Amino acid sequence: MTDGTIFFLIQLLNAVQYGLLLFLVASGLTLIFGIMGIINLAHGSFYMIGAYLAFVFADMTGNLWLALAIAVPLSFLFGLVLETLLFRFLYGRDHLYQVLLTYGLILIFEELRSLIVGNDVHGVPVPHFLDFSIPLTATLSYPAYRLALSAICLAVTALLYLLIQKTKLGMAIRAGAFNREMVQTLGIDIGLIYRLVFALGVALAAFAGMLAAPTTSVFPGMGNQVLIICFVTVVIGGIGSIKGAFLGAMLIGLVDTFGAVYAPQFSGLLVYALMAAVLIWRPAGLFGAAAR
Amino acid sequence: MSDTTLIEAAGLHTYYGASHVLHGIDLTLRRSETVALLGRNGMGKTTLLRSLLGLTPPRRGSLRIAGRDMASARPDRIARAGVAYVPEGRGIFPTLSVRENLLLAARPGAWNIERVLGTFPRLAQRLDHGGGQISGGEQQMLAIGRALVTNPSCILIDEATEGLAPLIARDIWATVAAIRAAGIATIVVDRNLAALSAVADRVVILAKGLTVFAGTPAELAAQPEIKHRHLGI
Numbered sequence A: 001m002t003d004g005t006i007f008f009l010i011q012l013l014n015a016v017q018y019g020l021l022l023f024l025v026a027s028g029l030t031l032i033f034g035i036m037g038i039i040n041l042a043h044g045s046f047y048m049i050g051a052y053l054a055f056v057f058a059d060m061t062g063n064l065w066l067a068l069a070i071a072v073p074l075s076f077l078f079g080l081v082l083e084t085l086l087f088r089f090l091y092g093r094d095h096l097y098q099v100l101l102t103y104g105l106i107l108i109f110e111e112l113r114s115l116i117v118g119n120d121v122h123g124v125p126v127p128h129f130l131d132f133s134i135p136l137t138a139t140l141s142y143p144a145y146r147l148a149l150s151a152i153c154l155a156v157t158a159l160l161y162l163l164i165q166k167t168k169l170g171m172a173i174r175a176g177a178f179n180r181e182m183v184q185t186l187g188i189d190i191g192l193i194y195r196l197v198f199a200l201g202v203a204l205a206a207f208a209g210m211l212a213a214p215t216t217s218v219f220p221g222m223g224n225q226v227l228i229i230c231f232v233t234v235v236i237g238g239i240g241s242i243k244g245a246f247l248g249a250m251l252i253g254l255v256d257t258f259g260a261v262y263a264p265q266f267s268g269l270l271v272y273a274l275m276a277a278v279l280i281w282r283p284a285g286l287f288g289a290a291a292r
Numbered sequence B: 001m002s003d004t005t006l007i008e009a010a011g012l013h014t015y016y017g018a019s020h021v022l023h024g025i026d027l028t029l030r031r032s033e034t035v036a037l038l039g040r041n042g043m044g045k046t047t048l049l050r051s052l053l054g055l056t057p058p059r060r061g062s063l064r065i066a067g068r069d070m071a072s073a074r075p076d077r078i079a080r081a082g083v084a085y086v087p088e089g090r091g092i093f094p095t096l097s098v099r100e101n102l103l104l105a106a107r108p109g110a111w112n113i114e115r116v117l118g119t120f121p122r123l124a125q126r127l128d129h130g131g132g133q134i135s136g137g138e139q140q141m142l143a144i145g146r147a148l149v150t151n152p153s154c155i156l157i158d159e160a161t162e163g164l165a166p167l168i169a170r171d172i173w174a175t176v177a178a179i180r181a182a183g184i185a186t187i188v189v190d191r192n193l194a195a196l197s198a199v200a201d202r203v204v205i206l207a208k209g210l211t212v213f214a215g216t217p218a219e220l221a222a223q224p225e226i227k228h229r230h231l232g233i
């Protein structure tokens, strides 16, 4: 293979890795919107919180895997608490309330982050045994951690697929998105389903932040960047559709990565152009309710 | 309250926002009995079922289900107390397969999915179809089957045969009779008085949110002026 082909392959790997990571965050956003009807501007904050949790616990334990093992359940728990104390009261309310509360949460989370960890940029070390690059040619190589990251994201995506398609909880989630009352009259506590979905969304976003931390460093405002691109993903995929979020995230990964290489002067614009093109073609997104 | 009473509602007042729909309804459903609920359009039949199910809880009045106070209980708690629902329009989840519609509802008991498929062989051939892809009659069978696999002590069926071809409607009436024979109580709303009279132990007629008749089918047959005034026949 020529260096050119290898270079292309590396970009492809980067695109897939970015897309998968984006999917983990966007899947929660689209579930929470599609099932509970909540516009959650604070969703990017969960990504940020995940990254900082990884930083704090990796610093404490000296081991990223141990940090993940602590931080993932912790963020799930955090999601349960947030839903019980705040989000539960937003269901069925006007979007204005949702936007106000969740925007307020962004400010609170950022302020807390600033108080607790400060405003410095931090790095999270790559786990020792993955701290090497796989040489591909004389000059090109690929970091092992990034490969592992993609593999982990793929595994989580597969688990999410199984959860939603094959388990009773998944059936209740899909049914609840369509007819909440009917789910209740089958004896299922829809409030509990909502709580679990919300916490799952929080944990997925936080997990993505944790995995990304060693590759991007950890910095103030990192949640906001992710939030915007996540909304783009959800809109492209069709609100409420997990399948759509997956396709949308992969498309954005490709367009963003290759755009930065082949059309760097437009790179910031390309994903929005992609979104506009998709919406002209399918106004409800790739798998939006109107298109189903 | 005797232990044969499943549902005991007294003085139910139910509203949609400011509009007052049920004006103090009393209703009793005993174990294994079939009650026909009749009344012209908009008289409150669906609202009464929704009140019993906790979907539109009564603002005043008492509601006891299986001996427990359920006047302000959530629908899922009422369902777990043994009340199943077949709503008008069937309420099938279109994005779930027929099998998943049943699996989601199933709770342990004598009515498992195999038994339901034995009762509705047509569903057995449609298991992997989407809930939205099957015919109206099949959807109604699925809705009844889905209620059965929750192993309820009673099923509330709204508009049992609405929009169904006569042959399919006949199947549904046969099923209602079979449910009765299996010892599960039902409240059935439908327009077909003759079919209802054949399966029902009692008939209740609503008008403007009040009970205007409660008695056996024979008693109703003996009062043509009630049939004429409240059912238009």
Ligand SMILES: Nc1ncnc2c1ncn2[C@@H]1O[C@H](COP(=O)(O)OP(=O)(O)OP(=O)(O)O)[C@@H](O)[C@H]1O
Residues within 6 Å of the ligand: B016, B019, B021, B039, B040, B041, B042, B043, B044, B045, B046, B047, B048
């Ligand atoms: N969601 C609602 N909001 C406001 N009013 C409602 C609502 N649902 C029903 N109503 C009103 O309540 C009254 C009773 O309606 P309900 O659906 O219980 O009647 P019904 O006897 O089931 O009629 P039908 O035979 O048409 O099904 C009607 O006047 C109806 O317009």
Ligand SMILES: [Mg+2]
Residues within 6 Å of the ligand: B045, B046, B047, B088, B158
């Ligand atoms: Mg009705």
